[in-house]
Amino acid sequence: MKYLVTGSAGFIGFSLCQRLLENWHEVVGIDNMNSYYDQGLKQSRLDILEQYSHFRFIHLDITDYEKIIVLCTQEDFDRVIHLAAQAGVRYSLKNPFAYADSNLNGHLAILEGCRKAKIKHLVYASSSAVYGMTDQTPFNQNIPTDHPVSLYAATKKSNELMAHSYSYLYQLPTTGLRFFSVYGPWGRPDMALFKFTKAILANEPIDIYNNGNLSRDFTFIDDIVEGVIRISDIIPPMNLKNRLPASTSSSEYYRLYNIGNGQPVQLIDFIAVLESLLGKQAIKNFLPMQPGDVYTTCADTEDFFSVTGYRPQVSIEKGVKAFVEWYQSYYELVSNL
Numbered sequence: 001m002k003y004l005v006t007g008s009a010g011f012i013g014f015s016l017c018q019r020l021l022e023n024w025h026e027v028v029g030i031d032n033m034n035s036y037y038d039q040g041l042k043q044s045r046l047d048i049l050e051q052y053s054h055f056r057f058i059h060l061d062i063t064d065y066e067k068i069i070v071l072c073t074q075e076d077f078d079r080v081i082h083l084a085a086q087a088g089v090r091y092s093l094k095n096p097f098a099y100a101d102s103n104l105n106g107h108l109a110i111l112e113g114c115r116k117a118k119i120k121h122l123v124y125a126s127s128s129a130v131y132g133m134t135d136q137t138p139f140n141q142n143i144p145t146d147h148p149v150s151l152y153a154a155t156k157k158s159n160e161l162m163a164h165s166y167s168y169l170y171q172l173p174t175t176g177l178r179f180f181s182v183y184g185p186w187g188r189p190d191m192a193l194f195k196f197t198k199a200i201l202a203n204e205p206i207d208i209y210n211n212g213n214l215s216r217d218f219t220f221i222d223d224i225v226e227g228v229i230r231i232s233d234i235i236p237p238m239n240l241k242n243r244l245p246a247s248t249s250s251s252e253y254y255r256l257y258n259i260g261n262g263q264p265v266q267l268i269d270f271i272a273v274l275e276s277l278l279g280k281q282a283i284k285n286f287l288p289m290q291p292g293d294v295y296t297t298c299a300d301t302e303d304f305f306s307v308t309g310y311r312p313q314v315s316i317e318k319g320v321k322a323f324v325e326w327y328q329s330y331y332e333l334v335s336n337l
């Protein structure tokens with residue numbers, strides 16, 4: 001099949017593209033290569049993708065809606081997997097307009113491109129952040145998500161609502177995926193595992209918020225990729241019987257799922273796994289809770305399992321080990337260049 005993947009130089013986009021290319025699909029990747037984090041890391045991911053003859057990269061900003069529409073209508077994509085976004089909760093307090101640009105205008109441009117090209121299925125990234133102030137765990141997809149605690153979360157919730165309006169108005173099949181703390185090789189430098197590894201190896205202190213009293217439903221990248229590929233082949237049908245829809249489904253061609261491990265880990269335990277793999281103790285700098293953060297995340301994965309038959313498989317010990325091995329070999333290579 002022919003896929004359009006937005007955010008292809010990003011962590012999840014790169015890993016997804018690589019798997020699709022290994023399976024001999026044709027992939028067009030777009031990314032604006034922004035400087036939110038190390039552009040060298042994004043370029044290294046892209047260098048790997050460009051070794052595949054059936055991959056094509058277009059340096060493009062998703063807010064350039066005219067070019068997005070031309071791209072979608074001129075190429076015959078079977079699937080659009082939309083992952084490009086301004087990610088990160090804390091940065092949304094510093095630079096809120098970056099979120100309005102990429103996550104609202106950019107998302108709209110992708111919706112427009114998909115509807116004009118009559119794309120068979122748009123799969124897009126939402127986030128566990130949409131659960132905001134809720135304290136009902138595990139997070140079932142049908143609990144209300146009306147109280148986000150960061151602008152990032154508010155834009156991701158908006159993405160779901162915008163997708164619903166396009167599914168309703170234009171019969172565009174859309175599936176939103178609420179990802180839960182994704183980690184693994186080629187991961188993001190602004191996320192905990194990357195920051196902790198870097199600091200521990202450099203004998204620098206690590207910042208631990210809410211005195212470590214936080215838990216996260218860490219989900220390994222390979223489990224996310226497998227989930228995205230499986231769900232992209234399950235096109236939401238119209239369901240006229242569903243006149244009083246739950247929030248994650250609708251009478252329209254619209255679905256939402258959690259993709260998470262379903263097994264939250266205390267931050268302190270996560271750090272202990274990392275310390276034992278690195279053979280070094282972290283210097284811990286305990287800090288209060290950060291604005292925009294939530295205490296816990298935990299995915300209810302039953303809906304996702306019932307449609308895909310898939311549950312995440314990779315344990316924290318295996319996943320963190322894979323990350324550490326990648327980190328050490330990648331940065332040894334980079335430092336020798």
Ligand SMILES: NC(=O)c1ccc[n+]([C@@H]2O[C@H](COP(=O)([O-])OP(=O)(O)OC[C@H]3O[C@@H](n4cnc5c(N)ncnc54)[C@H](O)[C@@H]3O)[C@@H](O)[C@H]2O)c1
Pocket residue numbers: 006007008009010011012013030031032033034042060061062063082083084085086087088101102106125126127128178179180181182183188
């Ligand atoms: N990694 C996680 O734990 C996590 C959790 C929940 C949701 N998500 C969502 O999953 C998606 C992928 O996340 P990621 O971790 O791979 O992040 P990432 O930052 O590594 O990847 C996003 C990519 O999109 C690109 N991009 C950003 N704005 C763009 C624009 N306007 N035009 C074109 N390209 C643009 C960036 O350059 C980057 O390469 C995002 O939508 C993110 O919000 C991620």
